[in-house]
Amino acid sequence: MREHFELRAVDAGGRIGELTVPRAETTVETPALLPVINPNLDTISPRRLADEFGAEILITNSYIIHSTDDVRERAVAEGLHELLDFPGAIMTDSGSFQLSEYGEISVTTEEILEFQHRIGSDIGTPVDIPTPPDVTRERAEAELETTQERLELAETVDTGDMLVTAPVQGSTYPDLREAAARHADGTTLDVFPVGAVVPLMNEYRYDDMVDVVAAAKRGLGADAPVHLFGAGHPMMFALGVAMGCDLFDSAAYALYARDDRYLTVRGTRHLEDLEYLPCSCPVCTAFSPEELRELPDDRREEELAAHNLHVTFEELRRIKQAIRAGTLLELVEQRARAHPTMLDGYRTLLDHAAQLEESDPVSKGSFFYTSHESARRPEVLRHHKRLERLSVPGSLLLTEGQPARGDEFDESWRVEPPFGPFPRALSKSYPLTAEVPERTDRAALAAAADGVARLVETNPDADVTLGHRGWPASVLERVPDGVTLVDLDEA
Amino acid sequence: MREHFELRAVDAGGRIGELTVPRAETTVETPALLPVINPNLDTISPRRLADEFGAEILITNSYIIHSTDDVRERAVAEGLHELLDFPGAIMTDSGSFQLSEYGEISVTTEEILEFQHRIGSDIGTPVDIPTPPDVTRERAEAELETTQERLELAETVDTGDMLVTAPVQGSTYPDLREAAARHADGTTLDVFPVGAVVPLMNEYRYDDMVDVVAAAKRGLGADAPVHLFGAGHPMMFALGVAMGCDLFDSAAYALYARDDRYLTVRGTRHLEDLEYLPCSCPVCTAFSPEELRELPDDRREEELAAHNLHVTFEELRRIKQAIRAGTLLELVEQRARAHPTMLDGYRTLLDHAAQLEESDPVSKGSFFYTSHESARRPEVLRHHKRLERLSVPGSLLLTEGQPARGDEFDESWRVEPPFGPFPRALSKSYPLTAEVPERTDRAALAAAADGVARLVETNPDADVTLGHRGWPASVLERVPDGVTLVDLDEA
Ligand SMILES: [Mg+2]
Ligand SMILES: [Mg+2]
Ligand SMILES: [Zn+2]
Ligand SMILES: [Zn+2]
Numbered sequence: 001m002r003e004h005f006e007l008r009a010v011d012a013g014g015r016i017g018e019l020t021v022p023r024a025e026t027t028v029e030t031p032a033l034l035p036v037i038n039p040n041l042d043t044i045s046p047r048r049l050a051d052e053f054g055a056e057i058l059i060t061n062s063y064i065i066h067s068t069d070d071v072r073e074r075a076v077a078e079g080l081h082e083l084l085d086f087p088g089a090i091m092t093d094s095g096s097f098q099l100s101e102y103g104e105i106s107v108t109t110e111e112i113l114e115f116q117h118r119i120g121s122d123i124g125t126p127v128d129i130p131t132p133p134d135v136t137r138e139r140a141e142a143e144l145e146t147t148q149e150r151l152e153l154a155e156t157v158d159t160g161d162m163l164v165t166a167p168v169q170g171s172t173y174p175d176l177r178e179a180a181a182r183h184a185d186g187t188t189l190d191v192f193p194v195g196a197v198v199p200l201m202n203e204y205r206y207d208d209m210v211d212v213v214a215a216a217k218r219g220l221g222a223d224a225p226v227h228l229f230g231a232g233h234p235m236m237f238a239l240g241v242a243m244g245c246d247l248f249d250s251a252a253y254a255l256y257a258r259d260d261r262y263l264t265v266r267g268t269r270h271l272e273d274l275e276y277l278p279c280s281c282p283v284c285t286a287f288s289p290e291e292l293r294e295l296p297d298d299r300r301e302e303e304l305a306a307h308n309l310h311v312t313f314e315e316l317r318r319i320k321q322a323i324r325a326g327t328l329l330e331l332v333e334q335r336a337r338a339h340p341t342m343l344d345g346y347r348t349l350l351d352h353a354a355q356l357e358e359s360d361p362v363s364k365g366s367f368f369y370t371s372h373e374s375a376r377r378p379e380v381l382r383h384h385k386r387l388e389r390l391s392v393p394g395s396l397l398l399t400e401g402q403p404a405r406g407d408e409f410d411e412s413w414r415v416e417p418p419f420g421p422f423p424r425a426l427s428k429s430y431p432l433t434a435e436v437p438e439r440t441d442r443a444a445l446a447a448a449a450d451g452v453a454r455l456v457e458t459n460p461d462a463d464v465t466l467g468h469r470g471w472p473a474s475v476l477e478r479v480p481d482g483v484t485l486v487d488l489d490e491a
Numbered sequence: 492m493r494e495h496f497e498l499r500a501v502d503a504g505g506r507i508g509e510l511t512v513p514r515a516e517t518t519v520e521t522p523a524l525l526p527v528i529n530p531n532l533d534t535i536s537p538r539r540l541a542d543e544f545g546a547e548i549l550i551t552n553s554y555i556i557h558s559t560d561d562v563r564e565r566a567v568a569e570g571l572h573e574l575l576d577f578p579g580a581i582m583t584d585s586g587s588f589q590l591s592e593y594g595e596i597s598v599t600t601e602e603i604l605e606f607q608h609r610i611g612s613d614i615g616t617p618v619d620i621p622t623p624p625d626v627t628r629e630r631a632e633a634e635l636e637t638t639q640e641r642l643e644l645a646e647t648v649d650t651g652d653m654l655v656t657a658p659v660q661g662s663t664y665p666d667l668r669e670a671a672a673r674h675a676d677g678t679t680l681d682v683f684p685v686g687a688v689v690p691l692m693n694e695y696r697y698d699d700m701v702d703v704v705a706a707a708k709r710g711l712g713a714d715a716p717v718h719l720f721g722a723g724h725p726m727m728f729a730l731g732v733a734m735g736c737d738l739f740d741s742a743a744y745a746l747y748a749r750d751d752r753y754l755t756v757r758g759t760r761h762l763e764d765l766e767y768l769p770c771s772c773p774v775c776t777a778f779s780p781e782e783l784r785e786l787p788d789d790r791r792e793e794e795l796a797a798h799n800l801h802v803t804f805e806e807l808r809r810i811k812q813a814i815r816a817g818t819l820l821e822l823v824e825q826r827a828r829a830h831p832t833m834l835d836g837y838r839t840l841l842d843h844a845a846q847l848e849e850s851d852p853v854s855k856g857s858f859f860y861t862s863h864e865s866a867r868r869p870e871v872l873r874h875h876k877r878l879e880r881l882s883v884p885g886s887l888l889l890t891e892g893q894p895a896r897g898d899e900f901d902e903s904w905r906v907e908p909p910f911g912p913f914p915r916a917l918s919k920s921y922p923l924t925a926e927v928p929e930r931t932d933r934a935a936l937a938a939a940a941d942g943v944a945r946l947v948e949t950n951p952d953a954d955v956t957l958g959h960r961g962w963p964a965s966v967l968e969r970v971p972d973g974v975t976l977v978d979l980d981e982a
Contacts, residue, residue: 266821266825273816274812275812276808276809276811276815277808277812278809278812279805279808280770280773280802280804281771281772284805285773285801310776311771314770314771314775317769318767320767321760321768324767330757333828334757334828334829336861337821337825337828337861338825339859339861339926340859340861340927340928341926342861343860343861343862344928344929348930368831369831369834370827370828370829370830370831370834371828371834371862372862372863372932373862435831435832437831437834437838438698438832439698439834439835439838442933443863472965474963474964474965
């Protein structure tokens, strides 16, 4: 059991956690956003990140510091916290990204971990191999072997109470990602970045990203803090958190600002294209788009970076509030409509509903059915599993209508799309108290039919009648043959 | 042609307009939000509404002013603008709402219009009869007749250059709403509130609200500014605008604040239940939920009202930006996931896709397919209509795959869900440049099949082959019998 990470609240795969960072003598509440600070130039000072935006942790690149003489000397002499003037926790990256971009770097895992420790990093990183998506299996396996050797080496380096990350690689091979995660989880290392997902995000391959992260999560214990490395767009935080990611880092807030790009949870906009500012942060209430455009370059970059950070931290607060209220998947439902590729990501997340169901709380405040996709949520899956454990009488009416009068049936149960059948006594228990639209859809009916099928398959001897309200033939096909069908709309 | 209302941009049924208010010597950009000011108490002063929130127009109740001796005297002596200290346009309500609540009021249409004119109102309102939903047809008709007499009377009252509203009633009878709108549109009156929808909104009957508004819109010209009377929750502004509403009023911002209720575009939250503030407005960046809870009552009310106004105006800016970018329906898609009843509202809006299609621009920036509902958007409908006008050769291959080689077919066209078939030459024209998810859904396939059906039905002599990628039987049923089917996934 990892003692430095404790879960406070859980919803689907998402969680609110507390990451204890001993070297910084602080705790960080997760999900957390780590602004990326370039030690050579900062758009928003680390002090301002802490004071104005509430940043509890940031990330900077120890390889850049190591490679820049004057910065290195100052970092060694003053320490990172003083150099950057930041009161929270500081994570350092190792140069692996530079390795993936330029093919080689000039430090080893031992050197860079020792250097990170020496300059006062609170969370250090070994030099792993960030294998890109879609490479051959041979390459993915070979590079993963190297990464795993580096992690084992990292375990042996004396880094005091600095936490050390154990990146999870494996390219787009789910079984390799899962094995990599299991290996990393077995080390004494502390924080688990899912590595090399940036190329997937750059190509909007949120479906593949979800599969990669889900695989990594299967190999990690619930007590492993997971970092979705390089994910800085607020549009996809809710999806990332629902998968079980705890840490995100953003260089985007500053890089995008440099190009006059304005972040929103619905996607990126170019300042040039904005006639109105769809935000009420301190920047967007002080300026019109025209006024922003007319600012001098560096001032405009600073204001846009501040806006970008505001929406980023705002979305994290919204996500944490949603986890507390048990409505995280409702938020993901909304974010899935920001772009067709985000919808692909959400549809893929629901392929992993059984995995999410393992951590999802037994009872929450509300289940809102808000799209066809809602029919595949873990709560529906759990109800279907529960159907296998319910005891069933000899003859049973399952009905969307009134219970049977007389003694034709031993019992009559309710049927509610998307859940399907349940004994009337459960009507007031979660999730059967769901709010559903009046205008139901085929996905909800199909899920209800699957519930009927599950019940009948577990109880092959029961004599079952289904009273439905005009379900179409393609839905009724999902109900086993032995069930007597009554269309209540025609009765 | 009404000269005081000009459209600047249109998307689906939504529009950006300019309402000229001659008496205020100003123009108001729509969609606009009119904060409701109670002349006896204001949480946020009208001056602050203008300066801090950019409110160009507000609404207050002339009946309350008329019934309160000291306020009446001051209003008559100073005029409304001075009394309220507001530099923009001021609309006044007549007391109809009080009539619906208390059964009677003590003024006539002539009296109240003359009074509104006397105190300097810029937009006045006659005393109509706000018939509630679900009354008998006889009552709805009788009350509508009275309302129509009042509107005709209002035309005769000398109110100088004050604009006058013509409320559209008719309860939940679409044909009465449409007839009422047509009558109102035929008067010389200026602004068109859709009345008595508050009871529908209070019961989350967004489906019925959409039907009522769609009916009213059918009776009104495109140049009629439409006020969705009593709609103040930012969650449903996008839906309201997409239907073609231009003016909204909000008492909610202040009333909710009084009860510690916090507005969001995803619904209302109680301050007590918030552990994080999902917003970055000046209030929410200055306070934590705990700090807000600890404020003295009147200060807390003021801060919550300010937050509520910020999210309200923010959503209006977002909507206006979406109209400019041609992405209003994408925004409605997202808001539809805030609550199952909002989804009902959106599904009902799509019942009126043909009506929206009439105003929707021929070309926009992008079509994002982001849910099963997207398959029913007006752009898809328009493409299906266009299929009837395309000339078709004797033998035609419609295919999701590669064009036919050799001379087996005269032409081969592409098939893209949700649009269906089109000649390859149209591939780069709107909306066929749509972004769609890789994981397509049954609704998109069904819409594509309907497109095939439309083409075949218009060209019964053509010899048509459809090459599809594994469409299920229930989708293929929609394709007419004469079409030769080839499953490309099995070929
Ligand atoms: Mg893909
Ligand atoms: Mg209803
Ligand atoms: Zn902003
Ligand atoms: Zn706020």
